[in-house]
Amino acid sequence: MAPLNRRNVLALGVGALAAAQFRAAAAAETLAHGMSAFGDLKYPADFPHFDYVNPDAPKGGVFSTIPSVRAFNQSFLTFNSLNAYILKGDGAQGMGLTFTTLMARAGDEPDAMYGLAASRVAISADGLSYRFTMRPEARFHDGSRLTARDAAFSLNILKAKGHPVITQQLRDFIEAKAEDDTTLVATFKPKRGRDVPLFVAGLPLFSEAYYSKQRFDESTMDVPLGSGPYKVGRLESGRYIEFDRVPDWWGAKLPVNIGTYNFDTVRFEFYRDRDVAFEGFTGRSYLFREEFTSRIWNTRYDFPAVRDGRVKRDILPDETPSGAQGWFINTRRDKFKDPRVREALGCAFDFEWTNKTIMYGAYARTVSPFQNSDMMAEGPPSQGELALLEPFRGKVPDEVFAVPFSPPASDGSGQDRSLLRRGAQLLNEAGFEIKSGKRLTPSGEPFRVEFLLDEPAFQPHHMPFIKNLGTLGIDASLRQVDPVQLRARRDDFDFDLAIERYSFSTVPGDALRNFFSSQAAATKGSNNLAGIADPAIDAMIDVVIAADSRAKLVVAARALDRLIRAGRYWVPQWYSASHRLAYWDVFGHPSKLPKYAGVGVPELWWATDTAAAGRGK
Numbered sequence: 001m002a003p004l005n006r007r008n009v010l011a012l013g014v015g016a017l018a019a020a021q022f023r024a025a026a027a028a029e030t031l032a033h034g035m036s037a038f039g040d041l042k043y044p045a046d047f048p049h050f051d052y053v054n055p056d057a058p059k060g061g062v063f064s065t066i067p068s069v070r071a072f073n074q075s076f077l078t079f080n081s082l083n084a085y086i087l088k089g090d091g092a093q094g095m096g097l098t099f100t101t102l103m104a105r106a107g108d109e110p111d112a113m114y115g116l117a118a119s120r121v122a123i124s125a126d127g128l129s130y131r132f133t134m135r136p137e138a139r140f141h142d143g144s145r146l147t148a149r150d151a152a153f154s155l156n157i158l159k160a161k162g163h164p165v166i167t168q169q170l171r172d173f174i175e176a177k178a179e180d181d182t183t184l185v186a187t188f189k190p191k192r193g194r195d196v197p198l199f200v201a202g203l204p205l206f207s208e209a210y211y212s213k214q215r216f217d218e219s220t221m222d223v224p225l226g227s228g229p230y231k232v233g234r235l236e237s238g239r240y241i242e243f244d245r246v247p248d249w250w251g252a253k254l255p256v257n258i259g260t261y262n263f264d265t266v267r268f269e270f271y272r273d274r275d276v277a278f279e280g281f282t283g284r285s286y287l288f289r290e291e292f293t294s295r296i297w298n299t300r301y302d303f304p305a306v307r308d309g310r311v312k313r314d315i316l317p318d319e320t321p322s323g324a325q326g327w328f329i330n331t332r333r334d335k336f337k338d339p340r341v342r343e344a345l346g347c348a349f350d351f352e353w354t355n356k357t358i359m360y361g362a363y364a365r366t367v368s369p370f371q372n373s374d375m376m377a378e379g380p381p382s383q384g385e386l387a388l389l390e391p392f393r394g395k396v397p398d399e400v401f402a403v404p405f406s407p408p409a410s411d412g413s414g415q416d417r418s419l420l421r422r423g424a425q426l427l428n429e430a431g432f433e434i435k436s437g438k439r440l441t442p443s444g445e446p447f448r449v450e451f452l453l454d455e456p457a458f459q460p461h462h463m464p465f466i467k468n469l470g471t472l473g474i475d476a477s478l479r480q481v482d483p484v485q486l487r488a489r490r491d492d493f494d495f496d497l498a499i500e501r502y503s504f505s506t507v508p509g510d511a512l513r514n515f516f517s518s519q520a521a522a523t524k525g526s527n528n529l530a531g532i533a534d535p536a537i538d539a540m541i542d543v544v545i546a547a548d549s550r551a552k553l554v555v556a557a558r559a560l561d562r563l564i565r566a567g568r569y570w571v572p573q574w575y576s577a578s579h580r581l582a583y584w585d586v587f588g589h590p591s592k593l594p595k596y597a598g599v600g601v602p603e604l605w606w607a608t609d610t611a612a613a614g615r616g617k
Contacts, residue, residue: 259604315581
């Protein structure tokens with residue numbers, strides 16, 4: 001039997017990676033205006049604008065919403081810092097609007113990027129050096145030029161002092177150097193992740209002069225010097241923040257920006273409670289919301305503005321990978337080390353009852369981190385998957401070589417006796433026995449489980465789960481904390497079970513390490529909440545990253561999916577392959593939103609009535 005190490009698996013992909021790097025270099029000769037994972041670009045060098053935008057979209061009005069996505073140190077519920085790229089503090093939503101990047105993503109291609117602050121890029125033959133040519137017209141908001149020296153400073157400081165999610169994804173990035181004001185050279189390690197150069201090209205660019213007088217790694221409410229389409233406007237910490245459009249922005253007429261950033265003001269409102277946030281929408285305190293609560297979607301949209309057409313509702317398909325959502329189990333704690341214990345916890349969650357009773361049947365069960373994509377494993381492994389998995393036979397569960405694990409369907413009663421019997425059996429086998437009606441750990445301590453939460457809207461989903469755990473003799477409880485405490489405890493991995501949702505692009509790469517690698521498991525603030533530290537998973541991540549074609553990537557991702565699901569690292573929740581939108585009828589948007597840009601807010605939308613699309617009523 002081959003020893004368990006990465007070399008055996010990576011040998012399958014090294015030659016292919018070299019070929020991919022050669023093709024990327026060749027593509028750079030003719031397609032220097034853009035870059036992608038596999039070197040393919042839809043748009044030619046002289047394209048006027050992206051196909052999906054409205055190039056004649058009017059400028060003006062206000063777009064206001066509540067946060068629906070977050071990155072790095074951001075929270076859905078509050079903010080206390082305008083530094084959104086470090087671990088400290090709770091960063092404000094929307095700060096990315098104030099910075100520019102080397103290149104901008106196309107919403108109708110899986111991973112292609114085109115020139116923004118950099119007009120072109122040349123890639124070395126080995127794919128380890130990227131030479132960006134900066135645009136001379138690029139400017140910071142104070143009128144000073146944005147040079148290659150600023151770009152080099154930005155990338156290097158983010159690698160050294162950025163949020164752990166950023167530093168993890170930059171592990172294959174060596175450094176950036178400015179040859180002069182116009183030329184930036186970024187260098188990468190051999191066998192670098194396919195998406196690392198793309199990640200680098202999408203990072204915010206800061207002013208070196210500004211940070212010569214400010215500490216980069218401090219949480220602060222000082223407004224940083226930006227260079228993007230918006231500036232920070234009015235704000236009140238923890239309540240709202242506005243961003244005002246820069247009317248003479250240097251990048252407004254570039255092809256990647258035509259038809260975008262149309263609102264004069266973008267405003268984010270913060271609420272600590274989803275029900276209160278909904279009331280704010282009905283009172284027109286903000287104008288757009290993506291609805292994530294099925295109860296509200298099915299029962300609350302009957303107020304007068306909906307009935308008379310002043311508020312519109314749309315359901316748009318979501319064709320991108322839905323990813324994973326669930327209760328992630330902290331395997332760093334001894335009581336969760338045994339996968340049988342983790343599977344037993346899952347036996348106590350009745351998704352069918354929860355979906356029918358609490359969520360109006362609006363969801364399907366999540367089973368895979370690659371849900372709603374062709375990267376999700378199904379049935380027995382293919383020959384290609386077996387070739388990748390075979391070196392680990394005997395080192396990983398046998399089910400990896402059979403049908404992948406999916407949580408069993410319940411009878412929908414809310415307390416499926418057969419599933420609870422299965423859970424009890426698994427706990428007994430793991431040495432967690434019942435004594436005097438209480439489940440004890442092998443060391444004789446009461447088996448206690450605490451769910452960590454910061455939103456009251458999720459309480460109804462926990463209560464029947466906790467009740468069923470009690471039936472198994474487990475002392476389960478729910479701890480609701482404020483958003484600042486939640487993030488601090490998550491960053492320190494100070495929890496038993498915590499809810500998270502994440503998804504990957506259709507071409508996942510180095511980002512996988514931050515969620516599933518052994519290194520991330522030991523990195524404070526990483527997204528590896530479950531503490532996954534498995535050499536087989538580490539090696540398979542490298543194979544996914546090394547894939548030189550979409551077909552090979554899919555095979556490797558399916559093999560990785562089997563390994564992750566076999567570990568029982570989370571209790572899967574649910575997903576929806578659609579976006580539920582509600583908005584006051586003062587907006588327009590492209591007739592067909594691009595597949596890879598979500599719902600395109602606020603970048604692609606515009607105000608149809610700039611007077612009506614204002615602050616408040």
